[in-house]
Amino acid sequence: MSLFVLREKTPPDELVKELGEVFPIEVRKEPKERVTYHDTFDWSLDRAGLTLATTRIGRQVRVALTTTDGRVLDSIAQNTPEFASDLAPAPLPGIVEPVAKHRRLLPRARGEWTGIFISIVNPDGKAVGRLRIRIGTATPSNGEGEIDLAPRIEFFALKGYNAEEKRVTAFLKERFRVKRVKRSEQAAIYDAVGLSPGDYTSSLRLKLDPEAPAAGAAKQIHLGLLRIIEANREGLTRDWDAEFLHDFRTAVRRTRSALSQIRDVFPPDVADHFMKEFRWLGSKTGPARDIDVYLLKIPAYRAALYPSARKDLEPLVRLLKEKKKAELSRLRRCIHSRRFKKLLGDWRVFLEDSEGAEAVGSETGGSETEAPAPLRANTPIKEVASSRIWAAFRKVQKKGSRIGQFSPAEDLHKLRLDCKKLRYLLRFFQSLYPADALDPVIREIKNLQDHLGDYNDLQVQRDALRGFAEEIMESKAAPPATLLAMGQLMGQLEGKQHKERDLFHDHFSRFSRERNVRRFRRLFGPEPDTDAQTPSKRKKR
Amino acid sequence: MRILATYNFKGGVGKTATAVNLAYLAAMDGAKTLVWDLDPQGAASFYFRVKPRVKGGARKLAKGDLNLGGRIKATDFESLDLLPADFSYRHLDLDLDKAKKPEKQISRILKPLRKEYDLLFIDCAPSISLVSESVFRASDVLLVPTVPTPLSLRTLLQLLKTVRKAGLKGLGIFPFFCMVDRRRTLHRGTADLAEQIPVPFLGTEIPYSSLVEQMGLRRAPLHTFARRSKPALAYEALWYEIGDWLEDGSGYFTKG
Numbered sequence A: 001m002s003l004f005v006l007r008e009k010t011p012p013d014e015l016v017k018e019l020g021e022v023f024p025i026e027v028r029k030e031p032k033e034r035v036t037y038h039d040t041f042d043w044s045l046d047r048a049g050l051t052l053a054t055t056r057i058g059r060q061v062r063v064a065l066t067t068t069d070g071r072v073l074d075s076i077a078q079n080t081p082e083f084a085s086d087l088a089p090a091p092l093p094g095i096v097e098p099v100a101k102h103r104r105l106l107p108r109a110r111g112e113w114t115g116i117f118i119s120i121v122n123p124d125g126k127a128v129g130r131l132r133i134r135i136g137t138a139t140p141s142n143g144e145g146e147i148d149l150a151p152r153i154e155f156f157a158l159k160g161y162n163a164e165e166k167r168v169t170a171f172l173k174e175r176f177r178v179k180r181v182k183r184s185e186q187a188a189i190y191d192a193v194g195l196s197p198g199d200y201t202s203s204l205r206l207k208l209d210p211e212a213p214a215a216g217a218a219k220q221i222h223l224g225l226l227r228i229i230e231a232n233r234e235g236l237t238r239d240w241d242a243e244f245l246h247d248f249r250t251a252v253r254r255t256r257s258a259l260s261q262i263r264d265v266f267p268p269d270v271a272d273h274f275m276k277e278f279r280w281l282g283s284k285t286g287p288a289r290d291i292d293v294y295l296l297k298i299p300a301y302r303a304a305l306y307p308s309a310r311k312d313l314e315p316l317v318r319l320l321k322e323k324k325k326a327e328l329s330r331l332r333r334c335i336h337s338r339r340f341k342k343l344l345g346d347w348r349v350f351l352e353d354s355e356g357a358e359a360v361g362s363e364t365g366g367s368e369t370e371a372p373a374p375l376r377a378n379t380p381i382k383e384v385a386s387s388r389i390w391a392a393f394r395k396v397q398k399k400g401s402r403i404g405q406f407s408p409a410e411d412l413h414k415l416r417l418d419c420k421k422l423r424y425l426l427r428f429f430q431s432l433y434p435a436d437a438l439d440p441v442i443r444e445i446k447n448l449q450d451h452l453g454d455y456n457d458l459q460v461q462r463d464a465l466r467g468f469a470e471e472i473m474e475s476k477a478a479p480p481a482t483l484l485a486m487g488q489l490m491g492q493l494e495g496k497q498h499k500e501r502d503l504f505h506d507h508f509s510r511f512s513r514e515r516n517v518r519r520f521r522r523l524f525g526p527e528p529d530t531d532a533q534t535p536s537k538r539k540k541r
Numbered sequence B: 001m002r003i004l005a006t007y008n009f010k011g012g013v014g015k016t017a018t019a020v021n022l023a024y025l026a027a028m029d030g031a032k033t034l035v036w037d038l039d040p041q042g043a044a045s046f047y048f049r050v051k052p053r054v055k056g057g058a059r060k061l062a063k064g065d066l067n068l069g070g071r072i073k074a075t076d077f078e079s080l081d082l083l084p085a086d087f088s089y090r091h092l093d094l095d096l097d098k099a100k101k102p103e104k105q106i107s108r109i110l111k112p113l114r115k116e117y118d119l120l121f122i123d124c125a126p127s128i129s130l131v132s133e134s135v136f137r138a139s140d141v142l143l144v145p146t147v148p149t150p151l152s153l154r155t156l157l158q159l160l161k162t163v164r165k166a167g168l169k170g171l172g173i174f175p176f177f178c179m180v181d182r183r184r185t186l187h188r189g190t191a192d193l194a195e196q197i198p199v200p201f202l203g204t205e206i207p208y209s210s211l212v213e214q215m216g217l218r219r220a221p222l223h224t225f226a227r228r229s230k231p232a233l234a235y236e237a238l239w240y241e242i243g244d245w246l247e248d249g250s251g252y253f254t255k256g
């Protein structure tokens, strides 16, 4: 199929009329269709080259998935799918689930299309070419404002009728100056309503200048995090899916981490104030996120039990859902509070005020060596970055090497937090270092962090299940079978946790092996100490 | 690609009607289907409203340097294509005679199309010749429309003998009764007639119906204008019977 768009000024009816004067044609009007285009908040479908569109037909919904190779998989559903798991039949869920995961298939925009289908026939009444004119409007997902689209012409060439195809397309080009395009209907609609797929990602995409003053660079990092916080606000309060809260919460945590780790670049009173406020915000998001985590684990819990015991978990699911509701409304109140709005507002003003950064720097710039806690606002960011990463790495090294066979779980938990800080720093400053040198470093820390994360996660799950079990007992909200099933799960989790604990030594010695230390030192370590150089070496210079 | 040829020494027995209607049904089932009109009279091409003209014609075809793929025309129906007839096919036999191993020529020239189509229906001219032998060798199945009269049965027996003599063991021969008119006494005893033939008949019979004749007026497969009619339903039943056989084991794609 080749695709053209009509210049705005040409009414499609006129095209049909003129086409009919030159070629014998048969015309059929196609009924109006209203198509909703879906994608997750982070555009995972678009990134994977998939298109998901739904069309309401009476009381049913037609679901059309276009795959990367252009195949359209059609199916009829009773309701508009909200998550990949709602899709049916195979292979639809199998294609979408690995891409969208647990994210909601949000309606991103709507299109309303009517069509005119035209067969060009020869004197024998044989079709020698077919075309369809699609006339559409685009509406943003909030339903406000319809935008006319340039009519599209799809030309379907028929095998063995190339000459006719050439004649028709030449006619369209000469008479109507149609333009050949590649863009899909969805892309045209997104464009019209001002959506650009890929405009959200939960990762910081920064390009820092190594020589830039630290204060300005830190502000860039913080602005990136603030963008993530703001972008997730709506989805979080509407509870579209668990990932909004997760990204929101992670960005808040990273903000706190950046405030404390990239030290001495902001005026202390300012840093302290925002630190306090973001700590407050973080504490508000914790409980709701914890519940989300258990809700997401439920399918795995079910699978871990004998089929006959699976339904026994239902009271736990009910309890979690109730708790989620309560925590969510608490969180909503926080998001709508004056304190929250003021925090984001003040923070943005501070971050966007470049004057302030310079003023801060110039006040103390000359006195760096004298002040007890010198502001490093004007130090090149790369210097600050390397020293912070190096310090964080050393801390992990030191704490990890102290962990022995009998160290309490608490020590591993603390080490995990130190790893996380190191990982955040590496993320913030990623763009300052050559990617190929950074990759193995990130891989190493990720490996250790994942291991500690798994271990800690198992501990947390066990503790939480115990807590839930007590609640269920006290409120007599479930039969003993539920507690038995939960007990069974706790047993399994404990077994897994022991296994994970036994692996700590392997993971840590891998992380702290000489080769990896050299890697870190080469990238972030302090310059060789000049005082240690021998006088003779100096003389040689 | 599986190849089915509609064949009979006799003309006017329903070969073309069968090829056109079955190909249409196969394509509706989603099989990528091609019809090859090998009859110089071009009846199948006529039904699909395609001009019976192939550049190079019989001469190039017999020499084996006809690019068949480039001669294919899309029909008006999804996943159904046609290789039209050409008037020169009336002397295809003579041209083929000059070729090396003429009995393998059809099979050879079809090779490039094997991946592109699931099914090929070859609509043959009513003759016994080098062409038909070459078609037999290429085919998986011969569909033999047979009018229920003693004379037609004699022709069928002759055909079976020819095939046996040529040593075509892998070729399935599927006769079926066609243009069956229950008002005619002879036609009432199709079961008795079938017993005289050493190969089994397909269970489906195509009734005599003026709707089939109308295909010539409308220039379209029967189902496009009389979907629920008796002969249309009979062609469907015939197609199910053959389709089941094709899918049994090796599917459409390989020569079984």
Ligand SMILES: Nc1ncnc2c1ncn2[C@@H]1O[C@H](COP(=O)(O)OP(=O)(O)O)[C@@H](O)[C@H]1O
Residues within 6 Å of the ligand: B008, B010, B011, B012, B013, B014, B015, B016, B017, B018, B043, B178, B179, B180, B206, B207, B208, B209, B210, B212, B213, B214, B215, B216, B231
């Ligand atoms: N079942 C049938 N009932 C009535 N007429 C038929 C039937 N099958 C074919 N015909 C007609 O008989 C004539 C010959 O059929 P055709 O399919 O062209 O035979 P062949 O290809 O064997 O020469 C055509 O006019 C066709 O319309």
Ligand SMILES: [Mg+2]
Residues within 6 Å of the ligand: B015, B016, B039, B043, B123, B124
């Ligand atoms: Mg014929």
